[in-house]
Amino acid sequence: MVSTPLDIQSFWTVDRCGSRFTRAYFNTLVLENLLALTFASIMGIIVGIIPGIGPMVGMVILLPFSYSLKPDIALSMLLGVFCGGYFGGGIPAVLLRTPGVPSSMVTSLDGYPLTRKGEAQLGLSAAIVGSFSGGIISVFMLMLMAPALARVAASFSSPEYFMVAIFGLTVVIMDNRKKLAQGLLLTALGLWFSTVGIDPGTLVPRFDFRTVQMQNGLNVAPMCLGFFGIGQSLLLLERKILRGETLYLTRHTLDFSKILVAFKFKLTLMKSGIIGTLLGLIPGTGSIAGSFFAYTEAKRSSKNPKEFGGGTPEGCLASEAGNNAVPAGAMIPLLTLGIPGEALSALLLGIFVANGIYPGPLLLVKEPVLIYTIYFSMLLINIVAFALLALFLRPFATIVRLPSSILGISVMVISLLGIYSMNLQVFEIGVAIFMGVFGYIMLRLEWPLVPWVLGFVLGPIIEERMRESLSMSDGNPAIFITRPITLGFVLASLLVVVIPLILDRRKKLRAAMFA
Numbered sequence: 001m002v003s004t005p006l007d008i009q010s011f012w013t014v015d016r017c018g019s020r021f022t023r024a025y026f027n028t029l030v031l032e033n034l035l036a037l038t039f040a041s042i043m044g045i046i047v048g049i050i051p052g053i054g055p056m057v058g059m060v061i062l063l064p065f066s067y068s069l070k071p072d073i074a075l076s077m078l079l080g081v082f083c084g085g086y087f088g089g090g091i092p093a094v095l096l097r098t099p100g101v102p103s104s105m106v107t108s109l110d111g112y113p114l115t116r117k118g119e120a121q122l123g124l125s126a127a128i129v130g131s132f133s134g135g136i137i138s139v140f141m142l143m144l145m146a147p148a149l150a151r152v153a154a155s156f157s158s159p160e161y162f163m164v165a166i167f168g169l170t171v172v173i174m175d176n177r178k179k180l181a182q183g184l185l186l187t188a189l190g191l192w193f194s195t196v197g198i199d200p201g202t203l204v205p206r207f208d209f210r211t212v213q214m215q216n217g218l219n220v221a222p223m224c225l226g227f228f229g230i231g232q233s234l235l236l237l238e239r240k241i242l243r244g245e246t247l248y249l250t251r252h253t254l255d256f257s258k259i260l261v262a263f264k265f266k267l268t269l270m271k272s273g274i275i276g277t278l279l280g281l282i283p284g285t286g287s288i289a290g291s292f293f294a295y296t297e298a299k300r301s302s303k304n305p306k307e308f309g310g311g312t313p314e315g316c317l318a319s320e321a322g323n324n325a326v327p328a329g330a331m332i333p334l335l336t337l338g339i340p341g342e343a344l345s346a347l348l349l350g351i352f353v354a355n356g357i358y359p360g361p362l363l364l365v366k367e368p369v370l371i372y373t374i375y376f377s378m379l380l381i382n383i384v385a386f387a388l389l390a391l392f393l394r395p396f397a398t399i400v401r402l403p404s405s406i407l408g409i410s411v412m413v414i415s416l417l418g419i420y421s422m423n424l425q426v427f428e429i430g431v432a433i434f435m436g437v438f439g440y441i442m443l444r445l446e447w448p449l450v451p452w453v454l455g456f457v458l459g460p461i462i463e464e465r466m467r468e469s470l471s472m473s474d475g476n477p478a479i480f481i482t483r484p485i486t487l488g489f490v491l492a493s494l495l496v497v498v499i500p501l502i503l504d505r506r507k508k509l510r511a512a513m514f515a
Contacts, residue, residue: 020368020369020372021372023369023372024368024369024370024371024372024373024375024376025372025376027072027369027373027376028076028373028376028377028380032069032070032073033072033073033076033373033377034380036069036073036074036076036077036080037076037077037079037080037377037380037381037384038080038384039077039080040062040076040077040078040079040080040081040084040381041080041081041083041084041087041381041384041385041388042084042388043058043061043062043080043081043084044058044080044081044082044083044084044085044087044088044385045084045085045087045088045385045388045389045396046058046088046396046399047081047085047088048084048085048086048087048088048089048091048100048101049088049089049091049092049100049396049397049399050100050399050402050407051092051098051099051100053100053232053236053407053411054085054089054100054101054102054232055081055082055084055085055086055101055344056228056344057228057229057232057411058081058084058085059078059081059082059344059347060221060224060225060227060228060229060347060415061225061229061411061414061415061418062077062078062081062418063078063220063221063224063225063347063350063351063418064221064222064225064418064419064421065077065418065421066078066351067221067351067354071351071352071357071370072370072373072374072377074351075348075351075352075374075377076373076374076377076381078347078348078351079327079348079374079377079378079381080377080381080384080385082327082344082348083135083324083327083378083381083382083385084381084385085100085101086101086103086104086131086135086287086320086323086324086326086327087128087131087132087324087385087386087389088100088101088389088396089101089103089104089107089323090104090107090111090124090127090128090130090131090316090319090320091124091127091389091393091396091397092104092397093105093107093108093111093112093127094107094108094111094112094114094115094120094123094124094127094316095111095112095115095120095124095397096112097111097112101287101323102287102288103287103288103290103291103319103323103326104127104291104319104320104323105288105291106288106291106292106295106315106319106323107127107291107315107316107319107320109295109308109309109315109319110123110308110309110310110311110312110313110314110315110316110319111123111124111126111127111315111316113309113310113311114126114311114312114313114316116311117311119311121254121255121258122255122258122261122262122313123311123313123316124254124258124393125254125255125258125259125261125262125313126258126261126262126313126314126316126317126320127316127317127319127320128254128259128262128320128386128389128390129259129262129263129269129317130262130269130272130316130317130318130319130320130321130324131320131321131323131324131382131385131386132324132382132383132385132386133269133270133272133273133317133321134269134272134273134276134294134320134321134322134323134324134325135273135324135325135327135328135378135381135382135385136273136379136382137269137270137273137274137277137321137325138273138276138277138280138324138325138326138327138328138329139328139375139378139379139382141273141274141277141325141328141329142277142328142329142331142332142375142378143375145281145332146331146332146335146336146364146371147364149332149333149336149337150335150336150361150363150364151361155485156337156360156361156485157472158464158465158466158468158469158472159465159469159472159479159480159483159486160483160485160486160489161337161338161339161360161461161465162462162465162466162469162480162486163480163485163486163489163490163493164337164339164489165339165458165461165462165465166462166489166493167489167492167493167496168333168339168340168454168458169187169451169454169455169458169462170493170496170497171282171496172187172450172451172454173187173451174496174497174500176448176450176451177500177501177504179446179447179448182445182447182448183447183448183451184451186442186447186448186449186451186452186455187451187452187454187455188455189452189455190451190452190453190454190455190456190457190459191455191456191458191459191462192207192459193218193223193455193456193459194217194218194455194456194457194458194459194460194463195207195459195463196208196214196217196218197214197215197216197217197218198215198216198217200464201467213425213427218431219423219428219431220347220350220354220456220457221350221418221419221428222419222428222429222431222432222435223431223432223435223456224347224350224435224453224456225415225418225419225432225435226415226419226431226432226433226434226435226436226438226439227435227436227438227439227442227449227452227453228439228449229411229412229415229436230411230412230415230416230432230433230435230436230437230439230440231435231436231437231438231439231440231442231443232411232439232443233407233408233409233411233412233415233436234408234412234436234437234440235408235440235443235444236405236407236408236411237405237408237409253390253391253392253393253394254389254390254391254393256390259390261313262313262317265313265314265317265318267301268298268301268302268314268317268318268321269317269318269321271294271297271298271301271318272294272295272297272298272317272318272319272321272322272325273321273322273325274325275290275293275294275297275322275325276290276291276294276321276322276323276324276325276326276329277325277326277328277329278329279293279322279326279329280325280326280327280328280329280330280331280332281329281330281332281333287322287323287324287326287327288323290322290323290325290326290329291319291320291322291323292319292322293322294318294319294321294322294323294325295308295315295318295319295322297318298314298315298318299315299318302314324382327344327345327378328378330344330345331345331348331374331378334348334349334359335359335363335364335371335374336359336360336361336363336364337359337360337361338358338359338360338363338461339458339461340454340457340458346453346454346457346458349457350457357370412436415432416429416432416433419432
């Protein structure tokens with residue numbers, strides 16, 4: 001039964017059994033949840049600080065262990081790595097001009113010059129304050145925007161969900177249009193892998209190679225953990241991480257007087273957090289776009305734009321606020337439409353589905369306590385990550401100098417142990433190793449990885465919704481262009497394809513004219 005606008009509005013009301021708000025508050029503060037999000041925040045900061053690891057690897061390492069936890073605790077744990085990774089990514093960007101995560105490369109434009117001037121504490125304070133402020137602002141925007149979008153999505157049925165998924169895939173593919181053929185191929189591979197197992201509609205085995213194990217389909221955990229975790233570990237064993245660089249840190253903690261200086265740029269913090277959240281709403285844009293656009297806007301509106309690029313704390317905090325606001329922004333389409341906008345939120349979707357919870361407009365009505373718990377946990381994660389970096393800055397920063405061989409082997413061992421602990425199946429270890437080799441090859445070739453993940457995660461949704469849509473129309477595909485909302489997504493998908501190609505063509509012509 002489709003929810004009415006009144007149902008979505010009731011998300012904000014207090015029911016007879018007690019306040020949903022209060023129950024979620026206490027769920028957030030239970031010892032298990034606090035331990036999970038604190039541990040995950042520490043792990044997120046660590047994997048964010050180490051160049052070449054990042055929050056994706058941290059999340060896939062913890063993914064097998066999360067299946068044994070309650071949904072709210074499992075989501076808190078993965079969100080801790082998600083958000084903590086962006087906190088940590090700015091540390092090596094400021095100290096070594098080597099971003100821990102790709103989105104922090106903009107932070108290095110002003111962070112490293114500050115370090116060279118002897119103002120490493122100011123650069124780090126600005127980066128950490130920016131991450132904290134962007135995270136907090138984006139969570140409050142999530143709380144305000146999710147019910148409104150869910151109210152609109154309450155009128156969606158299978159054709160609309162199908163077109164939303166197609167639109168998301170289109171945006172991601174075109175975002176990687178510099179390697180369009182590779183993006184299309186990996187998307188197709190992801191969709192193909194998602195069809196392995198028993199067809200839910202006809203109960204016919206598909207691509208199971210007459211093996212019992214593959215009749216249940218390919219589990220998200222070993223597939224993604226192998227593709228990212230083991231693949232990245234093999235790359236770490238081959239390449240060297242920066243060591244021998246001097247860390248310009250004389251204190252174990254942040255200088256709190258510098259933190260106060262960073263908080264003076266209130267307007268920049270607010271604008272950057274909003275920009276990052278809004279860009280997080282758009283599938284495929286990611287934190288790099290959030291960081292870049294927030295930095296560009298801060299420079300445009302600054303009283304001293306010429307200082308940008310030469311060492312200004314405003315540039316550091318704008319970049320970090322923009323990229324750390326993206327996780328909460330990406331949660332909005334995930335919670336209200338059930339569509340992940342990037343690979344990291346696709347893993348969160350796997351946790352929902354594994355626990356029999358299906359994101360969409362009805363989620364806010366059926367699971368209001370869970371939704372509020374997610375909100376409170378994200379707020380707490382940002383506070384915990386900020387406090388950890390403020391108090392233990394130097395120990396975290398020195399992690400970047402660990403030998404890459406130790407890091408790579410550690411990640412592989414933990415990954416394989418986690419996979420085996422899930423179902424005690426050697427077969428899934430084999431799947432993880434196979435996908436690890438595949439992921440390593442893709443990383444070496446520098447092919448885009450996100451299209452594969454979204455294709456694999458969205459494949460079942462696309463297949464199910466397409467089947468239901470064609471059943472509604474007696475097999476007539478015109479249903480996707482005769483309904484106003486689906487037609488809107490069809491046109492939007494076409495524009496997403498055509499406009500970038502036209503702009504790219506114009507750039508080539510201009511470059512040829514001035515060559």
